[in-house]
Amino acid sequence: MVKLTPGEEWFEGQRYKWEDVVKPIFRDREYCRALEIGSWEGGSACWILVNLCGGSDERNLLVCVDHFDLMKTEAGRRRYRIFRENIHSTGLANKTRIISEFSTPALFKLMSEVEGQDEMGFNLVYIDGSHRADDTLLDAEMAWRMASEGCILIFDDYEWDQAEEGTIEHPKSGIDAFLNAHQGEYSILSKAYQIMIRKEVPMRLGFLS
Numbered sequence: 201m202v203k204l205t206p207g208e209e210w211f212e213g214q215r216y217k218w219e220d221v222v223k224p225i226f227r228d229r230e231y232c233r234a235l236e237i238g239s240w241e242g243g244s245a246c247w248i249l250v251n252l253c254g255g256s257d258e259r260n261l262l263v264c265v266d267h268f269d270l271m272k273t274e275a276g277r278r279r280y281r282i283f284r285e286n287i288h289s290t291g292l293a294n295k296t297r298i299i300s301e302f303s304t305p306a307l308f309k310l311m312s313e314v315e316g317q318d319e320m321g322f323n324l325v326y327i328d329g330s331h332r333a334d335d336t337l338l339d340a341e342m343a344w345r346m347a348s349e350g351c352i353l354i355f356d357d358y359e360w361d362q363a364e365e366g367t368i369e370h371p372k373s374g375i376d377a378f379l380n381a382h383q384g385e386y387s388i389l390s391k392a393y394q395i396m397i398r399k400e401v402p403m404r405l406g407f408l409s
Contacts (some may be wrong), residue, residue: 202246202286210328211243214356214394218247221390222324222352225398226252231259235310235322235346237303237339238329238356239266241279242286249292252324259320263297265306265329303329307342311405314346321348321403328356331363333374340378344399345406351399352389359393 226232232252239245245264253260266283269276280300287293299306314321325343330336340355347353355375363369375395379386389396 201289202243203282203289204241204243204286205282208241209243210240211247215247217390217392217394217396218251221396222354223251225352226324229323231255231257232262232324233259233320233322234262234324234326235265235343236262236326236328237265237307237343238327239264239283239298240328242283244326244328245283245296246286246290248324248326249287249290249295253295254290254292260295261297262295263299263310263322265299265301265303267302268300270302271300303335303339304342307339307346311342311346315405321346321351323348323351325351325353326356327354331357331360331369331371333368333371333377336371336374337377340375344378344382345404347399347403349399349402353386353397353399355395357393358391358395 232248234248234253236245236248245262248262253262268280271277271280287296299309325347327336327339327343329339336355343353355371357371358375360370365372385401386397386399389398
């Protein structure tokens with residue numbers, strides 16, 4: 201059973217949208233290879249594991265990227281401990297890979313693996329890391345290169361109310377910049393507090409591919 205610190209149930213308010221939009225799409229897919237940028241205590245990660253990655257297909261995998269303060273603070277270590285406990289409570293820890301780093305080096309690492317080892321791309325990407333516009337844009341651009349055609353990309357906090365929209369401290373302008381740059385390469389599935397899109401072009405790492 202997933203146990204979250206009171207007040208940290210960030211995913212719960214959007215769960216219904218995932219049930220309505222994301223889950224039906226994956227009923228028609230053979231496997232789920234997911235990337236989550238920003239895991240916190242694991243509410244969304246556990247939902248993805250149980251509802252999308254829990255089948256027997258060996259390709260099912262959830263990669264979680266979160267720095268957990270690089271284990272240098274008690275808060276980060278506590279969050280990591282709760283996250284691990286929640287992941288293990290699903291019985292699907294064997295389908296989970298945790299990269300405890302900041303997103304940029306973690307995503308570069310994953311990109312090198314995809315390029316060098318012919319790994320398949322991700323068909324689900326959840327971007328919920330830094331709230332800064334530039335960080336959000338960078339996370340999205342790097343994840344996009346590893347997203348396979350048909351991948352569902354989900355951006356959190358588009359209507360976040362803890363910073364002024366249009367400033368560097370709010371993710372909205374970073375998300376808008378990404379969507380503008382890739383106009384014509386995706387279809388919008390939902391646009392509210394979270395934005396959900398489906399990639400409509402093949403995966404291109406951007407090096408020699």
